[in-house]
Amino acid sequence: MxxxxxxxxxxxxxxxxxxxxxxxxxxxxxxxxxxxxxxxxxxxxxxxxxxxIGRIKGLEGIKASKTSVKIGGLATHAAIESSPELRSACPILAEAAGHIGDIQVRNRGTIGGSLVHADPAADYPTVMLALEASFTLTGVKGKRKVAADAFFVDLFETALKPGEVLTDVNVPVMRAGQGGCYIKHRHPASSYAVVGVAAIVTLADGAVDAVQLAVGGATPNPVLIKTVHHALVGQKPTPAAIASACENVAEAIEDPLGDLYASGEYRTHLATVLSRRALTEAVKRAKKQK
Ligand SMILES: Cc1cc2nc3c(=O)[nH]c(=O)nc-3n(C[C@H](O)[C@H](O)[C@H](O)COP(=O)(O)OP(=O)(O)OC[C@H]3O[C@@H](n4cnc5c(N)ncnc54)[C@H](O)[C@@H]3O)c2cc1C
The missing domain is CATH 3.30.43.10 (Uridine Diphospho-n-acetylenolpyruvylglucosamine Reductase, domain 2)
Structure with missing residues (x-):
């Protein structure tokens, strides 16, 4: 070939x-x-x-401020996985990077390349949606910022215009009382996500204050499952409350993707099961994040 x-x-x-x-x-x-x-x-x-653009200096850095972390478009998956800044300020992103492919893929692949490629089975887009991240796109007319939920337009299609470079990714620093978890069912041959779920839970006084749950791999672009937020806010995050909230996940997955490995029905089932697991783990982590 x-x-x-x-x-x-x-x-x-x-x-x-x-x-x-x-x-x-x-x-x-x-x-x-x-x-x-x-x-x-x-x-x-x-x-x-x-x-x-692989050797352009200055596009690969990772810098944390009090409220956000800026990641250069050329940062590799390996750099993101091992970054002390991200592990402390936004651990869910470092966790997701560690799930990508194998060590060779993580050493060469970049966050900008993955986001612009917009593969439905990629890991970052799902996490970016849950994090409410934004991307800086730089072209001859200067820079513009696009929110993750406006960036992913369709299968392998994004809001990047001809002539633009994705120069950096901005993710928020996770606060006290917040916990995040990314979990995926990996394809046994490629390691891509058959389905991947990112959950971020905010707790206040022992009850759920907010939930951002995103499911990827089941549809052309990842989807935010808002019904789970509405079902859990104000409730104690018990296993029963989480399981009941996750009964709504399947409804948000319209026209699921299917292939020889996993049918649309199986992907929808995985989305529900993985949502429950990711939320349970995110709650556990939020309780530790004082
Ligand atoms: C065996 C294998 C297993 C893999 N497993 C996984 C997995 O489990 N999970 C997962 O998420 N991914 C997986 N990948 C994909 C991997 O993460 C890629 O590295 C990534 O999708 C693309 O990043 P890249 O830097 O290699 O981009 P490239 O291949 O160089 O480019 C991809 C696209 O993005 C454009 N582009 C690149 N950088 C920019 C930029 N800064 N601004 C604008 N456009 C840009 C290019 O023009 C091209 O269209 C796997 C890949 C392989 C080969």
């Missing part, structure tokens, strides 16, 4: 990359190459030009 011929550029700066994106017709950015190169080998994608 060989890709079609292409021209290759390796810009040294973001400015140069953006200018190349503007000049070159039918160009694609190359970051870790772990989604784009296989797609090119299968000839699902045949860009005339590749602009390799």
């Amino acid at each position: 060989y890709p079609a011929q292409f021209d290759y550029y390796r810009p040294k700066s973001l400015k140069e990359a953006i200018s190349l994106l503007k000049k070159k017709k039918d160009a694609k950015l190359l970051a870790g190459g772990h989604s784009l190169i296989p797609a090119m080998k299968l000839r699902v994608s045949s860009p005339a030009t590749l602009i390799d």
Whole structure:
């Protein structure tokens, strides 16, 4: 399997990359190459030009402030998994990064590449939705911020416009009384999420104050299950209350994806089971987060 011929550029700066994106017709950015190169080998994608941003300095950092963490678009899954800043300020994201592929994939793949590729079976999009993260997109006209729930538009389709680079991801710092958990049923061959669930629970005085529950892998883009928030707010997070709230999960999954490995019905079932497990673990962690 060989890709079609292409021209290759390796810009040294973001400015140069953006200018190349503007000049070159039918160009694609190359970051870790772990989604784009296989797609090119299968000839699902045949860009005339590749602009390799993998060595641009300054796009890979992870910086925490009091309220948010800024992650460069070129940060690898391995850097996110092992970042002391993220492990303390937003542990659910480090946890999700650790579930991606294998060590080779985590060493090369980047957060920007994963989000822009928008594979329905990817792990980050689900976590980003639950975290209410935002993305900075930089192009010739400057920067704009897009919230995660507006970024994922359809299967492999995002709000990124031609000529733009995803330069950073902003996630909130988790507060006292908050706990998060990402859990997935992994495909045995690829490790992608057949279904992945991200749960963030906020507790106040022993009762549930807020729940952000997102399910990925079952639909073209991850979905936020708002009914679970409404069912649990004000209640004590008992196993019975969590199980009853999760009875609503299936209703939010319209037209579930199905394939040879997992039917739509099975994915919907997994979504309910994993939601219950992720919420139970998130509550446990929230209780420890004083
Ligand atoms: C064997 C294997 C197992 C995997 N398992 C998992 C898994 O379990 N979970 C999971 O979530 N993923 C998995 N992946 C996918 C992996 O996480 C990829 O690394 C990721 O999807 C793409 O990141 P990348 O840096 O390799 O992007 P690339 O492949 O370089 O690019 C992907 C797309 O994003 C665009 N792009 C890249 N960076 C930017 C940017 N900063 N701004 C704008 N556009 C950009 C490119 O033009 C391209 O269209 C797996 C991949 C492989 C090969």
